[in-house]
Structures are given as C-alpha cells and as structure tokens.
Amino acid sequence: MQRCGVALDSGSLSHDLTRLRSLDGVKWRKHGDDVLAAWVADMDLEPAPVVLDAIQAVIDRGDFGYNHVARDQLGEVFAERQHAKHGWSIDAGDVRLFCDVLHGIETMLWLMTKPGDGVVVLPPIYPPFRNSIMGTAGREIIECPLDRDGWRLNADTLESVITPRTKMLLMCNPHNPTGRVFSSEELTAVAEVCERHDLLVVSDEVWADLLHPGSVHLPFQPFAPTRTVTMSSASKSFSLAGLRCAVAHVAHDGVRAKLDELPTHVLGAVNTLGAEATLAGWLHGDPWLAATKKHLTAQRDHLASRLASEAPGVVWQVPEATYLAWLDVSAYDLGAEPSETLLTEGKVALSTGLTYGPGGESFVRMNVATSRPILDAVIDRTLGVLNRYAR
Numbered sequence: 001m002q003r004c005g006v007a008l009d010s011g012s013l014s015h016d017l018t019r020l021r022s023l024d025g026v027k028w029r030k031h032g033d034d035v036l037a038a039w040v041a042d043m044d045l046e047p048a049p050v051v052l053d054a055i056q057a058v059i060d061r062g063d064f065g066y067n068h069v070a071r072d073q074l075g076e077v078f079a080e081r082q083h084a085k086h087g088w089s090i091d092a093g094d095v096r097l098f099c100d101v102l103h104g105i106e107t108m109l110w111l112m113t114k115p116g117d118g119v120v121v122l123p124p125i126y127p128p129f130r131n132s133i134m135g136t137a138g139r140e141i142i143e144c145p146l147d148r149d150g151w152r153l154n155a156d157t158l159e160s161v162i163t164p165r166t167k168m169l170l171m172c173n174p175h176n177p178t179g180r181v182f183s184s185e186e187l188t189a190v191a192e193v194c195e196r197h198d199l200l201v202v203s204d205e206v207w208a209d210l211l212h213p214g215s216v217h218l219p220f221q222p223f224a225p226t227r228t229v230t231m232s233s234a235s236k237s238f239s240l241a242g243l244r245c246a247v248a249h250v251a252h253d254g255v256r257a258k259l260d261e262l263p264t265h266v267l268g269a270v271n272t273l274g275a276e277a278t279l280a281g282w283l284h285g286d287p288w289l290a291a292t293k294k295h296l297t298a299q300r301d302h303l304a305s306r307l308a309s310e311a312p313g314v315v316w317q318v319p320e321a322t323y324l325a326w327l328d329v330s331a332y333d334l335g336a337e338p339s340e341t342l343l344t345e346g347k348v349a350l351s352t353g354l355t356y357g358p359g360g361e362s363f364v365r366m367n368v369a370t371s372r373p374i375l376d377a378v379i380d381r382t383l384g385v386l387n388r389y390a391r
C-alpha cells in the first residue's frame with residue numbers, strides 16, 4: 001500500500017510535500033500548492049502500522065456487514081486504558097459511544113441546556129466549542145478567560161461570570177490552543193465552583209495522550225464525581241479524525257437518563273473501521289505513540305529555539321501538551337488579521353486567532369506535527385513575514 005504521510009525521520013522537503021499534497025484531507029487541500037499547511041489539528045505523520053493493519057484486515061475479509069464486535073469492546077478498553085495511564089477508575093458501563101467528540105458535546109448541549117441558558121468556555125478556546133454553543137438554538141456563550149500569565153484556570157473569574165442561567169462548563173484539558181495541562185489545585189477550585197452553582201461539566205480530554213515530558217494529565221471526573229461528562233477519542237493521538245469514533249464517560253445520572261430516553265438510532269453509530277482503528281491504537285499503538293510523542297516534543301523544542309534566536313518578539317508559553325503552538329505576534333505590524341498576512345505574503349497557513357474568542361486577535365496557532373523539513377520551511381516563511389513587519 002502507498003503510504004502518504006511523512007516519516008518521523010524524513011530528510012526531504014520535496015518528498016514530504018509530494019506525499020502530503022496527494023492526500024484528500026482538508027489540511028493540504030484548502031490552499032494552493034504554493035502554500036505550506038500548519039493550521040488544522042491533523043498530524044502529517046504516517047499512521048501507526050497497527051492501525052493500518054487493523055483496517056486492512058477488515059478490508060481483506062470484506063467484512064462490511066452489521067458488525068458490533070469492535071464497537072462493543074470500546075467502553076471496556078477505554079476504561080482499562082484510563083486506569084493504566086491515569087489511575088482513573090471508571091465503570092465501563094457508563095461509557096457511551098459517539099461519532100466524534102463534537103457530536104458528544106453538541107448532544108450534551110442539546111439535551112442538558114435550554115434556549116437562554118449560558119455555557120461557560122475558557123478562552124482562548126478551540127473555535128468549534130463556540131460554534132457549537134452558538135449553533136444550539138439560543139444558548140449563550142459565557143466567557144471565563146484563562147489568566148494571561150501562564151494560561152491558568154481562575155476559579156474567581158469563573159465564579160464572577162456565572163449567572164442563574166449558567167448551566168454548563170465546557171472545558172478542554174489539555175487545553176487547545178494553549179497546550180496547558182491544568183493542575184490539581186486549578187481543577188479542585190473549579191470543581192468547587194461548579195458544585196456550588198450546580199453546573200454540568202463537559203470535559204473534553206481528547207488531547208490527554210499527547211503530553212510532553214514533565215506533565216501529568218488529571219482527568220476531571222474525580223474532582224466532580226457526579227457532574228462530569230468526559231469526552232475522548234483516538235482521533236488526535238492516532239490521527240483518526242476522519243474515521244469518526246469517540247467515547248463519552250457519563251458520570252451524571254441526569255445525562256444518562258436523557259441519553260437513555262432517546263430513540264435507538266437518533267445518535268447514529270460508530271462505524272466498524274473507526275472502532276477497529278481506535279481499538280488497535282489503544283490496545284497496541286503505545287510504542288508508536290511513544291515514538292511520535294518524542295518527535296512532537298523535539299519539534300516543539302526546535303520551534304522554541306528558533307523563535308528565541310530569530311524572532312524574540314513572538315510571545316508564547318511553551319505547551320505542556322498537544323502539537324500546537326499559540327503565538328502572540330502583536331510585536332509585529334501584521335494588520336487586523338495576522339494569519340491572513342502570513343498567508344498572502346508568506347504562503348504559510350496558520351490558524352487565525354480571531355475565532356478563539358476575546359483576546360485571540362493578535363495570535364496565530366501553528367501545528368508542529370509534521371516532518372522537520374516541513375516545520376523548518378513553515379518557520380522560515382512565518383519568520384520571513386514577521387521580521388519584515390517588526391514594529
């Protein structure tokens with residue numbers, strides 16, 4: 001089979017670009033062939049061989065009929081993995097399946113809030129959270145900005161933004177785009193506020209497998225044992241977003257009751273290839289994941305060292321998790337839409353900070369999950385524009 005991602009030890013920019021431009025994914029399709037893509041959170045790396053083998057085995061058998069074998073193992077395997085990785089003990093019977101993480105989040109919004117209810121987010125925040133709240137008839141976004149100094153969760157800010165109509169906290173930990181991994185103190189304080197105001201907490205932990213050395217992921221549910229829905233999937237760590245398979249651990253009686261009231265097919269179902277790929281990653285993919293994480297940390301560190309020496313005006317906090325870099329470029333005169341200037345003048349596509357909520361205007365988000373030659377080319381193009389516009 002022809003593989004189209006790039007290898008961890010790739011040495012050639014043109015070889016990598018040829019492979020990536022042959023893919024159908026939005027990352028490399030959205031812009032022209034003269035643009036380097038470092039925006040959407042997809043990795044450019046070749047998929048884990050164990051994942052490809054699992055999918056190939058289904059294809060080789062032509063096993064495309066009704067098939068619940070893989071799907072029925074997901075809850076158990078997720079629970080075992082959480083215990084092994086994070087010491088988090090959960091009942092597999094409380095795990096529900098969704099087609100992707102946002103599917104689960106929008107289901108919670110729809111079932112557990114009403115028009116006019118407020119949902120708290122922690123800006124800067126992954127834009128689909130905002131879109132999901134705004135797209136759920138009449139729900140209101142309540143902004144609880146992270147502290148700018150260190151991107152810390154601030155329970156006093158949370159307390160101050162809650163109104164009687166506030167019903168839910170929608171958070172992600174590790175946090176996209178800042179890469180923060182929240183501490184026990186931060187999570188304890190936030191859980192206390194949620195308890196006091198009877199908020200449902202939807203904790204999106206899809207990045208929990210992608211921590212850099214020195215950080216420890218703490219699942220939120222133990223901090224608020226009866227009011228938390230935890231979303232997860234293998235889509236970030238094993239790059240499976242197109243395969244549509246996610247899990248929700250539902251530690252909230254009201255949510256479980258509402259889900260159980262729904263007609264059997266209204267939420268759709270995980271497909272066989274997504275379930276097989278997820279199981280393969282979770283059960284057999286850890287050696288691949290370890291090598292990938294090592295590469296991602298080296299990419300992060302390489303970006304840090306190049307920014308420090310070549311563009312010290314860029315302000316950022318080195319992420320503790322994710323393969324994303326949230327860069328404040330306000331020291332450069334890039335106009336109202338910095339990512340647009342980088343795209344038109346530098347032919348490099350980073351995510352715009354404008355859609356991440358208040359304060360995002362002067363930021364761009366760079367994805368470093370690619371080969372070293374591509375990362376260097378992305379940095380070269382970005383810094384070329386920045387240094388032309390230094391104030």
Ligand SMILES: Cc1ncc(COP(=O)(O)O)c(C=O)c1O
Pocket residue numbers: 041099100101102103126172176204206233235241246
């Ligand atoms: C915090 C967060 N949640 C959810 C998603 C999307 O997950 P899915 O494709 O499973 O909906 C992403 C993708 O980058 C993300 O960063």
